[in-house]
Amino acid sequence: MLALLSLPALAVMAALLFVPVAWLVALSFIDEHGSVTIANYSRLLADGSLFKSMTLTVQLALVVTLICAVVGYTLAYAITLMPRWLQTISLALVALPFWTSALVRTYAWLVLLQRKGVINKILVGSDLVSEPLHLVHNLVGTMIGMVHIMLPFMVFPLYAAMQRIDADLMRASLGLGASVFYTFRRVYLSQSLPSLAAGIILVFVLSLGFYITPAILGGGRVMVIAMIIERDVNLHLNWGPASAIAVLFLLSVLGLFAIVGRFLSVERIFQGRA
Amino acid sequence: MSNKSRLIGALAAASMLLGSAAFSAQAQTTVTYAGWGGHTSESVLTGLFADAGKLNVSVRDELSGGWSGIKAHLVSGAPGWDIADIGFARCEEASQAGLLMPIDYSIIDKSKIPAALAQENYIGTYTFSYGLAYQKKNYAEVPQTWADFWDVQKYPGRRSMNAQGLYALEAALLADGVKPEDVYSTLKTSDGVDRAFKKLEELRPAIAVWWRSPADVMQLMRDGEVDMAVFPNGRAMTLALDGIEVGFQWNQAFLDMTGWLMPKNAPNAEAAMKLIDSALDPVNQANFAVKSGYGPANPKAFDTGIISADLMAWMPTAPENLAKQVLVDPTWYASDAARAAYERFSKLIQ
Numbered sequence: 203m204l205a206l207l208s209l210p211a212l213a214v215m216a217a218l219l220f221v222p223v224a225w226l227v228a229l230s231f232i233d234e235h236g237s238v239t240i241a242n243y244s245r246l247l248a249d250g251s252l253f254k255s256m257t258l259t260v261q262l263a264l265v266v267t268l269i270c271a272v273v274g275y276t277l278a279y280a281i282t283l284m285p286r287w288l289q290t291i292s293l294a295l296v297a298l299p300f301w302t303s304a305l306v307r308t309y310a311w312l313v314l315l316q317r318k319g320v321i322n323k324i325l326v327g328s329d330l331v332s333e334p335l336h337l338v339h340n341l342v343g344t345m346i347g348m349v350h351i352m353l354p355f356m357v358f359p360l361y362a363a364m365q366r367i368d369a370d371l372m373r374a375s376l377g378l379g380a381s382v383f384y385t386f387r388r389v390y391l392s393q394s395l396p397s398l399a400a401g402i403i404l405v406f407v408l409s410l411g412f413y414i415t416p417a418i419l420g421g422g423r424v425m426v427i428a429m430i431i432e433r434d435v436n437l438h439l440n441w442g443p444a445s446a447i448a449v450l451f452l453l454s455v456l457g458l459f460a461i462v463g464r465f466l467s468v469e470r471i472f473q474g475r476a
Numbered sequence: 477m478s479n480k481s482r483l484i485g486a487l488a489a490a491s492m493l494l495g496s497a498a499f500s501a502q503a504q505t506t507v508t509y510a511g512w513g514g515h516t517s518e519s520v521l522t523g524l525f526a527d528a529g530k531l532n533v534s535v536r537d538e539l540s541g542g543w544s545g546i547k548a549h550l551v552s553g554a555p556g557w558d559i560a561d562i563g564f565a566r567c568e569e570a571s572q573a574g575l576l577m578p579i580d581y582s583i584i585d586k587s588k589i590p591a592a593l594a595q596e597n598y599i600g601t602y603t604f605s606y607g608l609a610y611q612k613k614n615y616a617e618v619p620q621t622w623a624d625f626w627d628v629q630k631y632p633g634r635r636s637m638n639a640q641g642l643y644a645l646e647a648a649l650l651a652d653g654v655k656p657e658d659v660y661s662t663l664k665t666s667d668g669v670d671r672a673f674k675k676l677e678e679l680r681p682a683i684a685v686w687w688r689s690p691a692d693v694m695q696l697m698r699d700g701e702v703d704m705a706v707f708p709n710g711r712a713m714t715l716a717l718d719g720i721e722v723g724f725q726w727n728q729a730f731l732d733m734t735g736w737l738m739p740k741n742a743p744n745a746e747a748a749m750k751l752i753d754s755a756l757d758p759v760n761q762a763n764f765a766v767k768s769g770y771g772p773a774n775p776k777a778f779d780t781g782i783i784s785a786d787l788m789a790w791m792p793t794a795p796e797n798l799a800k801q802v803l804v805d806p807t808w809y810a811s812d813a814a815r816a817a818y819e820r821f822s823k824l825i826q
Contacts, residue, residue, distance in 0.1 A: 251823045317634075318700045339685045339701075422639035422686025425826045433822055439547055 223452075230445035242446035252430060252447060256454065259426045262341070262416075263409035266348045270405045273349070274356030275398060281357075282364045293361065300354040308418045311347045312338060315419075339421025347415040352408065356401040363397035403462070410455060427451050504532050505747040510540035510549070510560040516768055520561070523764030524601065524755035531754060533747050550575040550739055558748035559736050565809030567598035567735040572810055577738040583749040588756040589773045592803060593733060600733040601755060602764065603771035605792040605801060606643045607729030609697055609707030612721040621728050622651040625704055626679050633703030634684035636696055641821035643706055643730045646802065648675035650728055660805040669817050676824060686825050697722050710769040713790040731792050731801040734770070765791060 233239040246252045281292045299307055314320050315338035322334040337343055367390060375385040413428035420426075425433075427447065434444040509525070511517035517537055528535050538557070540546050543566045549557060550570055562570075570576055576597040586594045593600030610619050611633075619631050625647065637644050646659050652675045654662050662668035684702050687693040694711040696702045698720055712724035742748060754760060761772035762782035771792035772778070778788060778795070788794045792801065808814050 251826055254826060316699055316701045336684070417688065421684065422688060423825050425822070436544070439544055 226445050227449055229441045230449045232442050234440045234442065239442075242442045243450070245443065246446055246450065251425075252450070255425050255427055255430045256451065258424070259410055259451075260454075262344065262348070262412075262424070262426065263406050266345055266352060266409045267402055267406045269345070269349050270352050270356045271398065271402055274353055274360055274401060275394075277353075278357050278360035278364055281361055296354050296357050299350065304351050305414055305418075307351060308347050308415050311343065311350065311419060315343050315346065338419055339423075341420070341424055343419040343421075344416045344424045347419045348409060348412060351415065352405045355404050355408065359397040359401050359404075360394060363394045367393045407455070410451075504534050505744050506534050506536050507558045507744050507748045507751050508536045508538055508556055510538045510546065510557045512542075512561060513539045516770075519764050519768035519770075523767050524760050525751060526760050526763060527754040527757070528751060531747070531750050533751055535751070546570070546737075553741060555741055555743065557739050558742040558744050559738055559752065561601075561734060561736055564598070564600060564733040564735045564804065564806035567595070567737050568806035568810035570737055571595070571597040575740060577740050577742055577745060579738070579752075580745075580749045583746070584753040584756070588753075588758075588776070590775070593735075593773050595735070598735040598737040599752060600735050600773050601752070602761075602768070602773055603731060603733050603792045605709040605726070605729045605731050605771070605797075606638075606706055607709060607712075607727075607801075608704060608725040609712050610704045610723050610725070611697070611700060612723045614703050618723060619704065619725060621725075622647040623653075626651040626675070628679075628682045631704065633682075634701070635679065635682045636685040636687050636693055636702040636705040637683055638693075638706055639686035639688050639822075639825060641818045643804075644676060644821065645669065645672040645817060646730060646804075647706065647728075648672040648679075650802070651675055651679075656728065656802045659802060660808050663808055663817075664811070664813065666813070669813070669820075672817075673820065673824065676821075680824070683825075709771075709790060709792055713769055716790075726797045727800045729792075729797075729801045730804050731798070732804040733773070733806075 230242055231238055231240065233241055277296070281289055284292060312319075316322070317334045319337075321337060325331045326334055337346070371389050371393075372385055375389045376382070380388070411428060412426060413432070416424040416426045417429060431444045431447050434447060435441070507528075509517075509520065511520055517539075521535060521537055525535050540560050540562065541548070543562055546560050546562055546566070547570070548554075549560070550573075567576075578597055579595070579599050581594065584594075584599065589600060608619055608622065608625050610631075614633055615631060617630075619625060624631055625635065637647075645663055649659050649662055649668065649672050650656065652671060654668075654671075663672065685692075685696055687696060687705070690708045690711055693705050693707055694715065697705055697707065698715060698718075707724065709724060709729070712722060715722045716724075736752060738745060738748060755764075756774050758772075758774055758776040758780050759782065761774045761777035762780040764770070765772045765777060765783055766787065769790070771794070772783075773793070775793060775795070777783065778791075778793075783791065789797075791797065
C-alpha cells in the first residue's frame with residue numbers, strides 16, 4: 203500500500219529529474235549531425251581548459267564553504283547569546299539579503315568594490331592604502347560576492363541547532379572540571395556538528411553551480427564550469443559538447459559525495475540528526 | 477433630411493469604409509521581420525521600413541533570439557520569417573552552410589550601397605564600429621593607435637577587452653605593426669594567428685576586465701573602472717551625450733556591419749526584397765541613423781540634411797570616419813580557423 207502511495211512522487215521524480223538527466227547524458231554522445239560519437243568527451247579530455255576550470259570551481263567552492271563555515275558558525279553562536287529582541291533583528295538582517303535577488307546583490311558588490319567604489323574611497327581617503335585595491339573583477343571579488351549569498355544557508359540551520367542546545371549541559375561540564383575548550387568541543391560542537399555538516403554540504407554544492415556572481419565579479423577571467431558550459435553552447439551552438447561537460451561534472455560531484463558518504467551519512471546530515 | 481435617413485446614410489458610409497479597409501488589408505502582403513527587439517527593432521520599423529505602407533506591405537515584427545535563435549530557425553526549416561537581422565560574420569556563416577535565399581539584385585538596387593555590403597546571399601543594412609575609447613582626464617596626449625593601447629609605459633592604466641576576443645586579434649596585429657589592409661590576410665595564416673596571440677600575451681597583465689557585453693564595458697568606462705577599452709561607437713556617443721569625459725578613437729577602429737538575410741523558405745520573398753530596397757533609400761537610412769545611432773549603409777543618407785553635423789561625427793560611415801577605419805572581414809569570423817582561434821583565446825584569459 204505504501205509503495206503504491208509513493209507512485210505519484212516517483213512519477214514526478216522520473217519526469218522532472220531522471221528523464222532530463224538521461225536526456226542530457228544521451229545528448230552528450232551525439233554530434234552536430236545527429237550520429238553517435240564520443241568526440242565530445244575526447245575533445246574535453248584533450249583540452250586542458252576543462253580540467254583547469256573544474257579545479258578552479260572546486261577550489262572556489264571549498265574556500266567559500268570554509269569562510270561561510272567559520273563566519274556562519276561564529277555569527278550563529280553570537281546570535282544565540284543575544285537578548286530575544288536583538289536575535290529577531292539579527293536574524294532579519296541575515297534573511298533580508300536572502301530575499302533580494304542574487305543579481306541585484308552581485309551588482310551592489312560591484313558598486314562597493316570597484317576602483318572608485320565606496321570601499322576603495324574609504325581606504326584611500328584614510329591613507330590606509332596609497333593605490334586603490336583590486337577588489338573586484340578577479341577571484342577576490344567573486345569570493346566576497348559568493349560568501350555573501352551563501353552565508354544564510356549556513357547561519358539558519360546552525361542557529362536552529364544551537365537554539366536547541368541545553369546551556370545546562372555546558373554548565374554541568376564546566377562544573378565537573380572540564381576546560382572551556384574541552385566543553386566546547388565535546389558538548390557544544392558535537393551537538394551542532396550535524397547542522398554544520400549540513401550547512402557545509404549545502405553551501406559547497408550550491409557554490410559549484412554559481413554562474414552570475416563569477417560572471418559579473420570575476421572580470422571574465424574566473425571561468426567556472428557553468429561559464430564553460432555557456433561558452434560551449436554559444437561557441438558551438440550545439441548541445442553535445444556542453445552536455446558532455448555537465449555529465450563529467452555531475453559524475454565528479456557524485457564521486458565526491460561517494461567519498462564524503464564514507465565518513466558521513468548524507469541522509470542523516472539532511473535530517474539534522476547526529 | 478430626417479434623422480432616420482441621416483442615420484441610414486451614416487451607416488452606409490461606415491460600411492463602405494469598413495469594406496474598403498477590409499479590401500486593402502486583403503491585398504496587403506505581410507512580411508515578417510525577425511530583429512533584436514527593443515529600441516533597435518523600433519528604429520528599423522519606423523525608420524528603415526517607413527515606406528512599407530507605400531509598397532502595400534505590412535511588417536510583422538518578431539524577436540530573432542540573436543544568432544542561436546536564427547540558426548535554430550534556419551536549421552529546423554521553421555516557416556514564417558522573411559528577413560532576419562544579424563552581424564555580417566553570422567550571415568556569412570549561414571550563407572556558407574547553404575541556408576539562405578540569394579538576394580535578388582534585379583529588385584534591390586545595388587548601387588545604393590558600397591560593394592562590400594552587397595553580398596550574394598545577404599546584404600548590409602547598417603553599420604557599427606569598435607574602437608579605442610579612453611578616459612580623457614587621464615591622458616594629456618590622446619592615444620591614436622592600437623600600438624598606443626599596447627604601450628603601458630606611455631599610457632599607463634587599466635585596460636578592458638571583449639571576453640570572446642572580438643576584434644582583439646586584429647588589434648594585436650595592428651599593434652604589432654601589421655598594415656591595416658593586411659590584417660585579415662595575416663590572420664588567415666596560422667603564423668598570423670600565433671603572432672596575434674604572442675602580442676596579446678604581452679598586454680594580458682594590463683587587462684583589468686574582460687567585458688562580456690556592450691552594457692558592461694559602457695559601465696566600466698562610466699564608473700572609471702578602466703582607463704582604456706575596446707569600445708562600441710554607439711555607447712561612446714551615449715556617454716558623450718551624458719557628459720562623461722570619454723574619448724573615442726576612429727583611427728584603426730573596426731567597422732562592422734549588420735546584415736539582413738532571408739531564409740530559403742521565406743514565404744513572401746518578393747515583397748521582402750522590395751521592402752529591403754526601400755530600406756536602403758537615403759531618407760529611410762538617415763531617419764534610422766538618427767533614431768538608432770547606427771551608421772547608415774547608404775552614404776547618400778548624409779546628403780539628406782536629416783543627420784546633423786554633431787551626429788555625423790559619431791557615424792561610422794561618415795566619410796571622415798570611414799577613411800580611418802579597418803573594414804571587418806566576415807569570412808574570417810565565419811571560418812573554422814577563427815573558431816579554433818577564439819577557443820584558444822578563451823583559454824588565454826582563463
